[in-house]
Amino acid sequence: ERGEADLAAAGLTITPARRERFRFGPGYQTVTQQVVCRRDQVRPETLGELARIDQLAVIAESSYAELLRALEQQDYPVPDWRTIADTTTESLLYRVWRRKLDCTVADSTIVDINRRYFPELIAPFNLNRSESLGWMMAQPRRDLESAVASWLESFRESGRLEVVKEHYYGYFRVFDYV
Numbered sequence: 001e002r003g004e005a006d007l008a009a010a011g012l013t014i015t016p017a018r019r020e021r022f023r024f025g026p027g028y029q030t031v032t033q034q035v036v037c038r039r040d041q042v043r044p045e046t047l048g049e050l051a052r053i054d055q056l057a058v059i060a061e062s063s064y065a066e067l068l069r070a071l072e073q074q075d076y077p078v079p080d081w082r083t084i085a086d087t088t089t090e091s092l093l094y095r096v097w098r099r100k101l102d103c104t105v106a107d108s109t110i111v112d113i114n115r116r117y118f119p120e121l122i123a124p125f126n127l128n129r130s131e132s133l134g135w136m137m138a139q140p141r142r143d144l145e146s147a148v149a150s151w152l153e154s155f156r157e158s159g160r161l162e163v164v165k166e167h168y169y170g171y172f173r174v175f176d177y178v
Contacts, residue, residue: 013132025135025149035103042103048077056081093114
């Protein structure tokens with residue numbers, strides 16, 4: 001956004017608000033935003049029960065904050081929540097695990113990875129439908145957008161994208177707490 005980089009490839013969710021400010025390459029993976037809590041704490045199981053949470057925090061300027069704002073505007077019973085700058089999703093998951101927060105919101109892929117380290121974490125429900133992750137570029141970079149699309153198409157057609165996904169996420173399909 002400040003013009004200090006040409007491309008951001010960091011598991012960024014393609015959202016309507018981000019599309020207004022940036023260009024995106026094609027989606028390469030889908031995720032859902034999930035509410036994440038400890039299994040032995042308050043566990044809302046529906047959007048209607050979300051208001052029962054006392055402490056909900058998400059990363060500032062994130063797609064999670066964007067979604068919570070949108071839910072508030074649609075008059076869903078969203079609890080009081082706060083944003084935290086200069087943190088990571090993993091750090092917030094750690095805070096939930098340590099009982100410093102009741103719940104947070106995280107992408108399903110991040111939850112799957114971190115449940116191996118924090119097995120007491122659960123994702124009782126999704127906050128939204130699937131969204132795509134994509135590489136982000138500055139608005140004027142139409143040339144880069146087409147280059148990224150071309151590269152990703154050939155990477156996908158070669159089967160290498162599926163190999164990479166399997167390498168990083170394949171063993172998370174089944175999680176057994178025990």
